[in-house]
Amino acid sequence: MRIPQKPPPFTELVRQLTSGERFDAILEMTRHQSASEHYLHWDKLKRLKPPEGLSLEEWWFGTKLQRMGVLKSIPLQDKEGEPFRFGIPDLVQKELHAIDVGAGRSIGVPEPITNPQTRDRYLIRSLMEEAITSSQLEGAVTTREVAKEMIRSGRPPRDTSEQMIMNNFVTMQRITKLKDEPLTPKMVFDIHRLVxxxxxxxxxxxxxxxxxxEKRVIGDDFSDVVYHDPPPAQELEGRLNAMCDFANAKSPNFFVHPVLRSIILHFWLAYDHPFWDGNGRTARALFYWSMLHNDYWLFEFISISNILRKAPIKYGRSFLYTETDDNDLTYFIVAQTKVIRRAIDELHIYIDRKTAEVREMESHVRALDLFNHRQVELIRHALKHPHQQYTVASHQKSNNVVYQTARTDLLDLRKRGVVDWKKRGRQMVFIAPGDLAQRLRKLEKQARQ
Known part of the structure; x- marks a missing residue:
């Protein structure tokens, strides 16, 4: 990843462009620009054609003046003591509205999430997805299928990659229990210990x-490029206390939209980089704590790392844009609000797809009415994965139920001939038969008699 070019020094632009009639012309031309769908950094803007009558430097200067008039400072400071600041341009307000509507602050919540019979299945799916993709962002190489099998079966991790994923899964479960508590340094340390x-x-x-x-710099593994040199270790205690105050809405002295507060918290920990390793995973875990703490409860079911993993360079560049343009957090905010909205959209798409699949299957296999919702989900999975193996532990994990409930479900399926089974040591293993659809139709005929 290339470090973006820093903008021309603003003080130098002020010296060159604020005298005479030219300054008034710059303000007039930039004032009438239509609201952009992008918050462009100089590194991108310099490649575009400026508005008629302006040079690139004049275009940037006018753009910068407009931004500076609405930026607000937060307690986070860089190593030179300069504050980080943010604005809320129209494109961010648009995303915030979409997030408010789609993530728990409206009535438009998917029925499978509110239905107690199916809620836990979607929760476990989300926790696994975030655990896997957050670890993959940090270098874990285990496949999604192997990782899900490990979590569902409860087997111990075999290597560091699997351990990272299991740690993240446990951490995400823990976050859902900590959501009503204020953030403290001890909680941050506990979360880091878990991940x-x-x-x-x-x-x-x-x-x-x-x-x-143990000074850590973030750089390119294949060159001497340094992307980020975090603050010195002796400042970390004070910085962490200030971060907790911000997370708990004790600062600043003006309203910060809860989603923006969560995004800035994510950036804050990543910037301070207080730990030798695991900072990225801890930062994303704190983002989830903050969203849940602020009543965006649908985030129990949403994975942002799944989106970030698809464009890791964009994720990294949003940090660099902020650091190379006078600590303007708006770049990171713009990128993250888009990620959040996409993650919400993907959840709705996933639920719609699964709902359609169930309806289609139910229209062909009426025998499903004979089973409870957990058994139906296993049957649905088994129809798509002949010879798949299930255990009491995996069924328990997938549905967030106690051992006895999972065991009863599987033994009932075996009794009805829906699954085959075998013993593996002392463990019962239940197997999806290749002729499952025919067996279900047979059960349906028997039920009619």
Whole structure:
């Protein structure tokens, strides 16, 4: 990833362009520009054709003046003591409205999420998806299928990649229980300890600040390029306390939309980089805590890392745009609000697709009326995956039920001939037969008699 070119020094532009009639012309021409669907950094703007009558530098200067008039400072400061600031351009307000409507602050919530019979299945699916993709962003190489099998079966992780994914899954479960508590340094350390357990070269680095002799720079593995040099270790305690105050809405002294507060919290921890490793996973976990803490409860079912993983360079560049343009957090906010809205859209698309699949299957296999919703979901999966193996533990994990309920479900399916079974040591293994559709039709005929 290339570091974006820094804009021309603003003080130099002021010196060159604020005298005479030219300044008035710049303001007039930039004032009448239509609201853009993009919040362009100089690195991109310099490649475009400027408005008629303006040079690139004049276009940037006018754009910058418009932005600076609405930027607000937050307590986060860079290493030189300069504050980070953000604005809320029209494109961000549009995304915030879409997020408010689609993520728990309106009545437009999908029925399968509100239905107690199906809610837990979607919750477990979301926790697994976020655990897997957040780990893949940090270098985990395990496939989604293997990772899901590990989580569902409860088997121990076999390597560091699997351990990262299991840690993230446990952490996301923990976040849902911490959502009503205020953020404290202890909670941050506990979350970091969860995401890094058994994955660090130095196990003592879990749940503590990086030390001065553990200075970490974020750079390119294949060159000497440094993307980010975090603040010194001796500042971390004060920075963490300030971050917790911000997360708990004790600062600043003006209203910050909860979604923006959550996004800035994500950036804040990543920028301070307080730990030797695991900062990205911890930052995304804190984002989820903040969204749930602010009553965006649908985020229990949404994975942002799934979107970030599809465009990791965009994700990294949004940090760099902020750091290379006078600490303007709006770049990161624009990128993240788009990610959040896409994640919400994908959840709705996924639920619509699954609902349609169930309806289509039910129209062909009326025998499904004979089973409970957990058994129906297993049958649906088994129809698509002949010879798939299931255990009490995997069924328990997939549906977030107690052991006895999962065992009763599977034994009932076996009794009715829906699944085959075998013993693996002391464990019962239930197998999807290749002729499952025919067996279900047979059950349907028997039910009619």
């Amino acid at each position: 890094t357990e058994k994955t660090l070269e130095d196990p003592t680095a879990a749940g503590r600040f990086r030390r001065a002799d």
